[in-house]
Amino acid sequence: MIYLLLAAPLITALICLFPMKLRKWEIISSLGAILTGIVAIACIQDYFSKEKPIEHYGLFLDGLSTVLVFVIAMLGMICCLYSIRYIRKEIERQEFEEKRVGKFYSLIHIFIATMYLTVLADNLGVMWVAIEATTIVSALLVGFSGHKEALEAAWKYIIICTVGIAFAMLGIILTYYAAQATAGEEQFALSWHSLYPVAHHLNPSLMKLAFIFILVGFGTKAGVFPLHTWLPDAHSQAPSPVSALLSGVLLNCAIYAIIRFHLLTMEVTGSNFSSGLMILFGIISMIGAFPFILVQKDIKRLLAYSSVEHVGIIILGIGLGGTLGYTGALLHLINHALGKGTLFLCAGTIVQEYRTKFIQKMQGIGQLLPVTGTVFLASLFAIGGAPPFGLFVSEMSVAGRGFQVYGFGLGFIFLMSVAIVFTGLVYFGGKMYFSDLPSRFKVKEPLTINHVLLILPLILLVFQGIYIPESIQNIFFKVVESMIAGGGNHV
């Protein structure tokens, strides 16, 4: 069953490589995306009915990976289906050649498959290989349009992330060395679920060193502040469905890797060493991102810098730990993925209509695109952290934990930077929505399937903010409990 989760997108990708009519590519890609989504939901269902981790030849699905699988499934499906109209429009605008569309769909499915492998791999080394593979595949997607800017973004992305991730490998090698002394048999020494039980035998100072390398390496990929330089370029230049996947899912995959190592390091060292580092980097990312948000001119770069800030919030929440911290961070991970995904997709449509990325020139989106524009504004409020959306709840949890552990200072800094970013986002959103539409545009926006795809995540966000069903709450508490216990006893 779990293997089907990797096989479905890969087979779809393979079929898409064959030359055929545009219509057929679209059908195959959508069918593949829906199938992958269904398999993912079935896997999650399977996990909950058994209430224990599913293990299958090197793949491992436990509570934490279920959260990530859910995020990949939701956004993967939405982005693939959304691409269809988006790509047609790009062909109309002569940005894409029709014969290369198959390659695009193929790459996007491979990209999704590598992300699934990242969160399902039981072996640290396989996870590293998968994350490196995501870089390689998505760099091609970022540079897909072949424009100068896109190529520049793709080049920076692949070079910076490959260099960064090499350091993560060094961290993994050190972990392997530490584990070799205890676990003996080499195949098991690198598997997550066999590492946790023997964690207290590992050498603490080695693990501290390994964690620093891991944080730098995967932190580059996650877009943590001083290492984020590739992120705004890649996110702004990629085709919008790809930006949504990069921002909503790929960053989370890198964060997932950091979380796993963080839990392991805490278990080994028995100290707050890794938490301290994560809190530090989390705060730096939040503070570092907001100057760029406030002065931004490019709509997609604005959203990209907001992602840097939200990665900071998630990492901070994980670093703070405890029930509030972990719950907040995990909820925020899901909420940010849904909200930012929607925003990038809306931005894609808006950019296509206005034929520019500059915020100044996008006036009257509420009149030109009543539905997309409104969803865009609502999602901006959501991402800013306004109630009734889920991000309000998750940000409050993290802030609450901040006040609880570090007193007034940390919570205050957190709330201030969230508030400043919120004003920035609402300022831009308001200017775009409530201004008058230049007369050269004709107002018409027929309802399409894409609007459903945009509204669906927004509804989920509202639900998360108002009412989370008890069964889902229980699932969350179980995941969080296992994280507090050190990740060792899987739920």
Next chain:
Amino acid sequence: METIYGFFFLMAGLLMLPMRRIKVNIALLSLQALFLSIIAFSEGLGSAFEWHSVAIGLLTLLVKVIALPLILLRLVNSLQADQEKDMSAGPIVSMTIGLLIVGLTFGYIVPVLLQDIRVGHDLLGAAVATILFGCFFVVSRRCVLHQVLGIVVMENGLFLSALAITGGMPIMIELGIFFDVLVGVLVMGAIIYKISDSFKSLDIKRLNRLRG
């Protein structure tokens, strides 16, 4: 014996730093990979036969000594890019920084920072220094092709450190890394083609459109 191979491995990396000609650099890179595979062979065939190390040695020989340099040479030839390329730091500065890296690694990083790793030979120092060489190489070069070479140098250093510290990672992972390196270089090559097509240059100074 391994110390001597390690020394040559280190020297190949160090010599790459001041070289401007890309074909010379590719040759040195291939030489470096050759020493890497010799080290793997000597670990595998030394006191006892270990098929695992031998397999790594063979793979290194095939992928990094033969396949990668050939791919890179083809790329250089088809782009006609074998002129001397500008560097952000001159040859003398580069060499000095290289020597500083060696000093830093053997004087501080290995004995102090990595003191918990007890492997009993000097390969670790060569490996760590090579990773830093690769890093410096990527940063100091202005030609996109050179940056790819720098990344392969880093990867070589990583491989040697895996060999030196743990005696090699599990074979499945090594295979995965080889595959990633190969695909990664191919993809970078494809992007370089497009860059040279639309920028009419391979200088990263031209890649300056995205700011702020």
